[in-house]
Amino acid sequence: MNNREVPLLEVENLSVSYGKVEAVRSVSLRVMAGDFVSIIGNNGAGKSSTLKAIAGVVKPSGGSIRMEGKEVGSLPPHKVVRHGISLIPEGRQLFADQTVYDNLMLGAYSRRREEAGSLETDLDRVIELFPILGERRGQIAGSLSGGEQQMLALARGLLSRPKLLMIDEMSLGLAPRILATLFPVLERLNREGLAILLVEQLATLALKVSLRGYVFENSRITISGSADDLASNRQVIEAYLGRRAA
Amino acid sequence: MSEVVQYFLAGLGIGGIYALVAIGFHIMWSSAKAVNFAHGDTLMLGAVLTIVFLDFGLPIAIAIALAILVGMLFGVVLERVAIRPFATQARSIGWMLTTIAIGIMLESYTTISFGAFARPLPSPLVENPVIILGAGIYPQELLIPIAAIAIVAVLHVFQRRTQLGRAMRAVAYNREAAGIVGINVTGIAMISFAMASALGGLSGILVAPVIQASATMGLLLGIKGFAVAIIGGITSAPGVVIAGLLYGVIEKFVDGYISTAAREAVGFSIVILVLMIWPQGLFGRKEIVKV
Amino acid sequence: MITRTVIAGAITAALALQGGASIADEANACIGNSGPVTGPAAFGGKAIRMGAELAVEDINAAGGVLGQELEFIQYDDAGAPPRGVDNVRRIGLADNCVAMIGGYHSTVALAQRDPIHEIGMPYVGTIAANTKVIENGRDPNYMFRVSAKDRWVTKFLVAEGMQRSANNAIGIMYENTGWGKGAYPDLQNALREQGLEEVGAETFNWEDTDMTPQLIRLRDAGAEVLIMWGLDREGNQILRSLQKIGWSPQVIGAWGFAGNLGELAGELANCALIMQTYSWMGELEPSAQALYDRMQEDFGIGSQEEIRMGSGVANAYDAVHIIAKAIEIAGSFDRAKVYDALFEVEHEGLVTSYSPAFERTEERHDAILPEAYKLTAWYDGKLLPLDQTPCE
Numbered sequence: 001m002n003n004r005e006v007p008l009l010e011v012e013n014l015s016v017s018y019g020k021v022e023a024v025r026s027v028s029l030r031v032m033a034g035d036f037v038s039i040i041g042n043n044g045a046g047k048s049s050t051l052k053a054i055a056g057v058v059k060p061s062g063g064s065i066r067m068e069g070k071e072v073g074s075l076p077p078h079k080v081v082r083h084g085i086s087l088i089p090e091g092r093q094l095f096a097d098q099t100v101y102d103n104l105m106l107g108a109y110s111r112r113r114e115e116a117g118s119l120e121t122d123l124d125r126v127i128e129l130f131p132i133l134g135e136r137r138g139q140i141a142g143s144l145s146g147g148e149q150q151m152l153a154l155a156r157g158l159l160s161r162p163k164l165l166m167i168d169e170m171s172l173g174l175a176p177r178i179l180a181t182l183f184p185v186l187e188r189l190n191r192e193g194l195a196i197l198l199v200e201q202l203a204t205l206a207l208k209v210s211l212r213g214y215v216f217e218n219s220r221i222t223i224s225g226s227a228d229d230l231a232s233n234r235q236v237i238e239a240y241l242g243r244r245a246a
Numbered sequence: 247m248s249e250v251v252q253y254f255l256a257g258l259g260i261g262g263i264y265a266l267v268a269i270g271f272h273i274m275w276s277s278a279k280a281v282n283f284a285h286g287d288t289l290m291l292g293a294v295l296t297i298v299f300l301d302f303g304l305p306i307a308i309a310i311a312l313a314i315l316v317g318m319l320f321g322v323v324l325e326r327v328a329i330r331p332f333a334t335q336a337r338s339i340g341w342m343l344t345t346i347a348i349g350i351m352l353e354s355y356t357t358i359s360f361g362a363f364a365r366p367l368p369s370p371l372v373e374n375p376v377i378i379l380g381a382g383i384y385p386q387e388l389l390i391p392i393a394a395i396a397i398v399a400v401l402h403v404f405q406r407r408t409q410l411g412r413a414m415r416a417v418a419y420n421r422e423a424a425g426i427v428g429i430n431v432t433g434i435a436m437i438s439f440a441m442a443s444a445l446g447g448l449s450g451i452l453v454a455p456v457i458q459a460s461a462t463m464g465l466l467l468g469i470k471g472f473a474v475a476i477i478g479g480i481t482s483a484p485g486v487v488i489a490g491l492l493y494g495v496i497e498k499f500v501d502g503y504i505s506t507a508a509r510e511a512v513g514f515s516i517v518i519l520v521l522m523i524w525p526q527g528l529f530g531r532k533e534i535v536k537v
Numbered sequence: 538m539i540t541r542t543v544i545a546g547a548i549t550a551a552l553a554l555q556g557g558a559s560i561a562d563e564a565n566a567c568i569g570n571s572g573p574v575t576g577p578a579a580f581g582g583k584a585i586r587m588g589a590e591l592a593v594e595d596i597n598a599a600g601g602v603l604g605q606e607l608e609f610i611q612y613d614d615a616g617a618p619p620r621g622v623d624n625v626r627r628i629g630l631a632d633n634c635v636a637m638i639g640g641y642h643s644t645v646a647l648a649q650r651d652p653i654h655e656i657g658m659p660y661v662g663t664i665a666a667n668t669k670v671i672e673n674g675r676d677p678n679y680m681f682r683v684s685a686k687d688r689w690v691t692k693f694l695v696a697e698g699m700q701r702s703a704n705n706a707i708g709i710m711y712e713n714t715g716w717g718k719g720a721y722p723d724l725q726n727a728l729r730e731q732g733l734e735e736v737g738a739e740t741f742n743w744e745d746t747d748m749t750p751q752l753i754r755l756r757d758a759g760a761e762v763l764i765m766w767g768l769d770r771e772g773n774q775i776l777r778s779l780q781k782i783g784w785s786p787q788v789i790g791a792w793g794f795a796g797n798l799g800e801l802a803g804e805l806a807n808c809a810l811i812m813q814t815y816s817w818m819g820e821l822e823p824s825a826q827a828l829y830d831r832m833q834e835d836f837g838i839g840s841q842e843e844i845r846m847g848s849g850v851a852n853a854y855d856a857v858h859i860i861a862k863a864i865e866i867a868g869s870f871d872r873a874k875v876y877d878a879l880f881e882v883e884h885e886g887l888v889t890s891y892s893p894a895f896e897r898t899e900e901r902h903d904a905i906l907p908e909a910y911k912l913t914a915w916y917d918g919k920l921l922p923l924d925q926t927p928c929e
Contacts, residue, residue, distance in 0.1 A: 057422060077425030094423070095419050095423065102406075102415075106424075107428075361579075363770075366773075374780075381782075458770060
């Protein structure tokens with residue numbers, strides 16, 4: 001990776017407050033094109049809030065967020081999507097009263113007219129990635145199993161043709177064997193060129209698939225580096241890798 | 247026997263009007279989580295403007311189209327000016343007051359310019375009543391509940407087969423998630439108000455041949471339409487139509503077998519009773535308020 | 538603002554304590570009016586203004602009153618009683634007019650009885666017909682009226698109804714408001730005086746669109762004549778409901794249906810009989826024709842149908858002439874003297890011959906007797922004197 005490249009996503013001194021509570025304190029991170037970056041740390045350390053701020057769901061109280069050099073920090077969520085950022089939110093947040101097909105189509109909502117022609121191809125592609133969605137096409141999203149819902153959430157997020165996929169706590173509530181099928185899909189997507197920013201409680205798993213990582217503690221980034229470095233970092237091991245089963 | 251049929255058919259007629267108004271409330275509430283309390287006045291605008299344009303000599307089709315267009319614009323402007331400023335604050339209700347205030351101003355202005363007399367909107371369907379099982383009813387009165395049902399059916403298809411329809415359902419279900427997938431949530435709110443007002447204008451034109459157009463025609467209809475939307479379950483379009491038709495029929499039977507004076511008392515008591523047993527309405531879904 | 542109100546209140550209180558004596562012995566040469574200039578009944582305010590201003594023109598053209606030019610001042614009450622009360626004080630105290638003429642709404646007129654008697658200014662009603670406005674138990678009674686009296690109107694309607702019903706079977710539909718509910722006992726009394734009872738009485742609310750339940754009951758009770766007491770919009774729905782149930786009784790109504798019932802109901806209104814004191818429709822007598830010509834010039838009236846509440850125009854016209862004559866008889870603008878002079882006025886008016894206009898009984902503070910009431914009928918969208926229609 002060339003350090004003089006313009007980062008795909010550049011976050012500088014980002015702060016997010018909910019009323020008087022500072023959830024994110026002056027956080028800086030970057031994601032390069034084709035990168036796979038993990039954010040690990042305890043609950044409530046500010047990881048989700050960072051993703052939400054990037055996605056435009058919450059307003060930053062300070063700092064800047066730039067996507068391909070353009071400032072996106074003050075944009076509403078639907079405009080952030082247009083810049084190529086797609087968030088798979090915590091808890092999936094599917095439209096449970098609509099069908100699998102409806103949810104997928106909504107993922108494609110923001111595509112411009114030029115991209116409409118390739119919609120069929122992209123739909124085929126996500127069904128190839130997650131065949132079960134093809135089988136359950138007409139089913140109400142709320143009736144899917146947890147793993148199927150996560151797949152649908154991922155597929156929906158992919159349909160906006162993002163350059164950066166942000167995933168918030170994918171593993172919550174999912175059995176290990178399901179995760180075992182999902183993480184390889186992420187790896188495959190990344191190999192094909194999609195940059196991924198992963199917030200993940202299962203630190204061991206996260207560091208295994210990613211290239212780089214950031215550690216969040218008390219609303220700040222305390223450690224950062226390559227995934228290998230973090231995995232062998234003693235503090236990290238003690239705090240996050242030892243006590244948690246992979 | 248013909249009495250029972252008379253009350254039933256008349257009830258469907260007036261109930262259909264309540265249903266049309268209630269559908270508008272449903273559309274606005276689902277997408278914007280706010281309503282235009284002056285919604286009854288969109289009916290008034292549709293009816294009054296059609297008459298005014300006819301006075302100017304415009305052909306009926308153009309008069310109707312223009313009137314609906316103006317009604318739609320009213321809804322859009324109202325959303326922008328009276329609702330959106332309050333939408334950013336969680337659980338704010340300032341929009342209730344602003345829309346009520348705008349409704350009052352609109353009615354006053356219309357009274358001054360249109361005059362206070364009710365004026366007829368002619369229609370071939372109110373010239374002669376048809377007799378069904380010994381009861382007389384104007385075809386226009388039957389057209390109204392049929393229109394309400396047809397609109398719900400169209401709405402259903404629209405919501406399930408078009409991107410915009412899906413997007414409106416998505417915004418209604420979960421605003422935040424809708425934004426994340428790329429839906430312009432405030433834009434959807436504006437569209438839903440435009441749709442509701444256009445529907446209101448159309449409804450006003452449908453009902454004016456029966457009840458006559460006047461500056462105050464929207465007031466009571468708006469109140470009853472809102473009550474019907476609440477007891478039907480404002481989240482369900484078929485629900486509010488069923489509630490509207492039922493309410494109208496009950497009103498007529500109370501008129502017939504008890505007295506007209508008792509009508510409003512009985513009607514609103516039913517509203518209270520229904521809400522005590524089913525707080526989210528007969529067909530409604532529990533509202534999830536996200537913090 | 539507050540200081541002005543306090544001062545006005547203090548003055549009024551002082552006057553009231555004086556027992557109703559006027560500020561000055563001589564009032565000013567003006568006649569005031571409180572009426573609906575704005576609001577749903579604005580056509581009523583306009584009718585009063587037209588009649589009054591035409592009369593004032595006539596009087597001033599003939600040299601004025603006691604050599605002075607007479608002025609007419611109209612204030613808006615928009616049908617609201619508190620404003621009507623305010624306007625009485627404005628006319629009686631600030632403008633110090635010798636007299637005032639009444640407005641359209643009975644509710645306003647009822648509220649005006651108190652301030653009129655506090656000030657001691659003669660009041661001559663022109664439209665509002667509620668019985669108790671005039672028959673109010675005061676002595677001296679400063680309320681007069683050149684218009685209809687609801688108690689007499691109800692007798693008139695009952696008499697006309699009986700003529701058109703073989704079995705004297707009369708049904709009543711009245712609006713659920715102060716006006717309608719006030720008229721109903723008068724209707725019942727009128728029937729009782731003829732040894733009759735109504736076969737049924739039903740109410741309806743404003744903005745009701747369907748009266749079939751009530752009408753079915755009246756039909757099944759055997760009514761042959763339907764007396765209605767309400768306004769055009771609801772009258773239209775009553776006629777349409779009659780069509781729906783296939784029932785055609787003789788419809789007779791008070792003058793709430795003298796607005797645009799014919800336009801709303803079209804053919805259905807044909808031969809609905811409406812009580813009026815005067816009609817400007819059809820062929821007019823020369824004096825009325827001259828007035829109509831002036832109305833077209835001065836007030837932009839187009840055709841005769843555009844004169845809404847025509848009775849009010851004629852009533853107000855006659856009322857102003859009667860007041861002017863009383864001032865001449867009194868020889869001064871002193872209100873007490875003008876009050877006494879009112880009982881000596883005889884006048885050939887538009888509506889009727891007033892000989893005399895008033896007598897010193899409570900009942901006869903009403904100048905127009907029921908014999909002068911007229912029956913008009915809707916026909917082809919126009920409200921015409923009965924003899925100008927094919928109706929019976």
